[in-house]
Amino acid sequence: MIVADKKPIEEIIEFVKDRERILVAGCNECVTVCEAGGKKEVGILASALRMYFKKQGRDVKVDEVTLERQCDHEYLEEIAGTVGNYDAIVSIACGVGIQFMAEEYPKMPVYPGVNTCFMGATEYRGLWVERCQGCGQCVLGQTAAVCPVARCAKRVFNGPCGGSTNGKCEISKETDCAWQLIVDRLKTLGKMDEYEKLFPIKDWSTDRAGGPRKVVREDVQQ
Amino acid sequence: MNLNTDSKLEKIMKSGQLAVTSEVGPPRGADLEEIEHKAGIIKDHVDAVNITDNQTSVTRLCSLAACIKLKLLGLEPVLQMVTRDRNRIALQSDILGAAAFGINNMLCLSGDHQSFGDNPKGQNVHDLDSMQLLQTVRLMRDEGKFLGGDEMKKPPRMFVGAAANPFADPFEIRVPRLAKKIAAGAEFIQTQCIYNLEKFEKWMAEARDRGLPEKTFIMAGLTPMKSVGMAKYMKNRVPGMDVPDEVIKRLQGVAKDKQADEGIKICIESILRLKECKGISGFHIMAIEWEEKVPGIVEAAGLYPRPTV
Numbered sequence: 001m002i003v004a005d006k007k008p009i010e011e012i013i014e015f016v017k018d019r020e021r022i023l024v025a026g027c028n029e030c031v032t033v034c035e036a037g038g039k040k041e042v043g044i045l046a047s048a049l050r051m052y053f054k055k056q057g058r059d060v061k062v063d064e065v066t067l068e069r070q071c072d073h074e075y076l077e078e079i080a081g082t083v084g085n086y087d088a089i090v091s092i093a094c095g096v097g098i099q100f101m102a103e104e105y106p107k108m109p110v111y112p113g114v115n116t117c118f119m120g121a122t123e124y125r126g127l128w129v130e131r132c133q134g135c136g137q138c139v140l141g142q143t144a145a146v147c148p149v150a151r152c153a154k155r156v157f158n159g160p161c162g163g164s165t166n167g168k169c170e171i172s173k174e175t176d177c178a179w180q181l182i183v184d185r186l187k188t189l190g191k192m193d194e195y196e197k198l199f200p201i202k203d204w205s206t207d208r209a210g211g212p213r214k215v216v217r218e219d220v221q222q
Numbered sequence: 223m224n225l226n227t228d229s230k231l232e233k234i235m236k237s238g239q240l241a242v243t244s245e246v247g248p249p250r251g252a253d254l255e256e257i258e259h260k261a262g263i264i265k266d267h268v269d270a271v272n273i274t275d276n277q278t279s280v281t282r283l284c285s286l287a288a289c290i291k292l293k294l295l296g297l298e299p300v301l302q303m304v305t306r307d308r309n310r311i312a313l314q315s316d317i318l319g320a321a322a323f324g325i326n327n328m329l330c331l332s333g334d335h336q337s338f339g340d341n342p343k344g345q346n347v348h349d350l351d352s353m354q355l356l357q358t359v360r361l362m363r364d365e366g367k368f369l370g371g372d373e374m375k376k377p378p379r380m381f382v383g384a385a386a387n388p389f390a391d392p393f394e395i396r397v398p399r400l401a402k403k404i405a406a407g408a409e410f411i412q413t414q415c416i417y418n419l420e421k422f423e424k425w426m427a428e429a430r431d432r433g434l435p436e437k438t439f440i441m442a443g444l445t446p447m448k449s450v451g452m453a454k455y456m457k458n459r460v461p462g463m464d465v466p467d468e469v470i471k472r473l474q475g476v477a478k479d480k481q482a483d484e485g486i487k488i489c490i491e492s493i494l495r496l497k498e499c500k501g502i503s504g505f506h507i508m509a510i511e512w513e514e515k516v517p518g519i520v521e522a523a524g525l526y527p528r529p530t531v
Binding site for chain 2 (some may be wrong): 156158160161170183184200
């Protein structure tokens with residue numbers, strides 16, 4: 001899933017402090033799972049904004065909505081009838097949802113209420129970890145299903161670097177060394193002979209380097 | 223003698239003599255005098271001088287400019303190049319620039335993570351890793367080709383090396399990793415600072431079992447300790463460093479004003495011991511901001527005078 005984290009309330013207030021009618025819009029997908037942008041967080045953020053405006057002695061309307069998905073035109077259209085009631089939307093979907101909201105409603109100011117962080121998973125409640133950077137050319141088949149792009153701080157393909165210590169990365173004792181994980185898994189799988197294969201220079205054109213990306217599937221287009 | 227380049231380092235090691243290198247860090251300012259001064263102190267006692275590339279991710283005068291300066295002074299520089307800050311276009315471009323100035327040696331590294339330096343908020347590049355940089359230099363030199371496949375008129379004749387850390391984890395892949403660097407094209411290896419001699423000798427024995435010293439020149443890396451504080455810092459704070467407690471105890475065993483001398487003594491003893499280690503082709507003495515001690519170490523270790531080739 002896409003993992004996001006709450007933006008500081010001060011930053012959000014700075015975006016909307018001069019507005020009169022604000023809609024806080026959540027998303028029922030990834031950001032609900034990582035507890036940054038679901039229905040519960042919509043309620044918390046809306047309350048915080050109401051408290052702020054009340055303290056300022058201002059009568060500002062703050063409404064709440066949580067859509068099934070913000071990365072889908074179909075669900076965004078659900079608020080087409082009411083969106084005209086507002087002069088700003090704070091979206092706490094991921095960066096994709098926030099932009100889709102803005103594209104759907106071109107005249108409406110849309111502001112982010114979260115920082116979108118990475119593609120990851122829930123290790124346990126309150127700890128979300130990165131696993132994929134969407135490089136567009138999956139290497140997991142050559143790296144014992146541990147991603148050096150997402151999990152090595154230097155994304156080295158022929159690791160580990162000299163900074164690996166006691167299974168941890170040189171940047172932090174809290175961060176596993178991806179190459180220690182790869183070596184451990186190769187050992188478990190009885191495939192240590194694969195370790196000495198040189199990993200060829202990567203084609204990064206399918207990554208961010210190639211510019212904004214698209215997946216085009218004519219076979220499923222209608 | 224079959225030489226691939228004009229490198230003095232290559233000539234010395236291929237002639238079967240022990241080579242000696244040292245390193246100098248460029249200054250944090252637009253000033254080449256300091257590097258000239260530092261290099262001047264060691265020039266008669268070493269065969270080549272590594273110039274570090276923004277080591278520990280702290281911004282400094284660039285390695286390439288400092289190497290050119292040394293070359294113009296008649297010294298033999300080793301251009302250190304990390305993959306942290308440059309993509310494949312910049313790396314290949316700098317390799318050509320260095321070669322055009324007659325810089326004959328290169329050391330391919332990934333570089334410390336930028337979070338250690340003065341720009342922790344910066345982006346890192348890592349378009350290639352250190353092994354892929356080795357392959358790149360060899361492709362350019364041996365096949366006269368760019369990574370993109372185009373041919374070049376005058377290939378860079380670089381004697382190309384890599385670092386090896388015999389002490390980092392996981393230990394069981396330390397020798398396979400050396401083999402991998404050799405397969406990627408490393409003609410010489412400069413190791414991480416050695417304080418745990420037993421562990422290093424074990425690593426060398428495994429390397430010999432695989433015939434690796436016949437395929438590359440392994441230079442043992444040494445850094446004299448200045449104090450107990452430095453030893454503790456190296457042990458606890460520097461990633462991938464193995465400083466045994468005995469080293470710290472030995473430094474603690476002398477008066478504070480004698481700790482530096484003791485550090486030098488340990489360094490000299492280590493070289494003398496490793497001169498007996500089969501498969502060692504030279505020594506890389508990294509006296510960090512302590513260049514003035516290098517001549518004495520080289521002389522006491524019986525590595526002076528340096529050969530003329």
